[in-house]
Amino acid sequence: MAPFNPTLKTAYWSLVGFGGIYVSFLLLLLVPVVQKNFVYLHHVKFPIWPDISRPEQLGFASNEVTPFYLNTPDGERLFAWHILPHEAYAKNRDELLRRDVGLVEDITQTLGFKLLKEDEEARLIVFFHGNAGNVAQGYRPDGYRTWSGVDPSKIHILTFDYRGFGRSTGTPSEPGLITDAITALKFAMDTAGIPPSRILIIGHSLGTAVTLGATEKIAREEGVEFAGIILCSGFSKLKTLILTYSAGGVIPILSPLRPYPIVQKWLTKYVREPWDGEERLKSLIQHSPKLKLTMVHAHNDYSITWTHSQVLFHTAANAIMALAKGEGQGEIDKPLEFEDIEKRKQRVELGDEGYVDTWVEGVPAGGWKIENRLVKWGGHDQVLVASATRLVIREMLGL
16 A cells, blocks of 8 residues: 555644544534624723723823713623714813823713703713723724714714623623623613613614613613614624624634534524524514614624624515515515515615615605614624714714
8 A cells, every 4th residue: 555645644633633623612612602792792891901991091082081980780880982073162161171190980970961961952872892902902992982973073982891801791692792782772862861762772782682682672671762773793693694794804603614514503593692683683673653663784894794784684675575565564474585685775885985775665754764874884883983974873873
């Protein structure tokens, strides 16, 4: 027998080694605590420096940002930022400079809170960020500055870290993060006194699932509708996401098993927290008859493929058609197929920018406004500061 080619032998054992590492990784993900840490990456505490309780170290002006804590009904403390509009800050800069900087014990006693609460023209963006890091990670401060710049005289920003993230207490879980989001929204409405018609919610990545969880529950239980909801780089449900997700846009999770659908299906049975955005969106459509919802996704998002936002758009379309036919639970006996929705939606081409799809069939005057905006560039994170996102913010807040 001819000797085994040394080059092929090296390649063979390398392949075996990589295969073993991959299988070990998948088996580890079946362990609940490992899976939770992988999904949320809440132990990633970047940035370590600068001090997020001193936002001036990130280029903000003195007391332009007020760090404080939100208290959840189940006893957790969520680290949060309130960011002033640039013009409101400039007009009150002298007084703000006389105040101590850093974490405050009672946000309601600050000048920034007073400027938010007493301005009847103020708009508030509440931001639910993605997994890993904290309120100051990477692109996030750039996002706050960009959104506030849509109207520097009116737009305040409220952002916070979920339980277990950054300096917030606790351990993340699906019901826990939804509780955290509702806590932030209740603070905006009940403590700051901002009516929902002046509150815009932006969710990014994991934050899109949190957004749907929180707004669906508030709509279903209290009938509250907000000025609008923007889902950036969203996903339809976690079990579907892990089939296509690439960590950091580079490392695939289950997509190498695409030739083995039975194995993929078996592994997805062990997903502990479903984060089912499709089911929550159906309920949100049912309980929010004037919902304004826009999905924004980049075609070159290599972490969460843009087709997830397309799935959410199709889910909303079918829920609307079900309600239009009197099937009140948002379900339909014969839902529209993919091809039918693609034929019946309205599309506006935006050239090199991308396009926007809108669903109008079955929508009464003044009813739902459901859009899916695909931009050609922006990746997973930079889509947050894309012109498309800024234009939607302006429209939803009536600016």
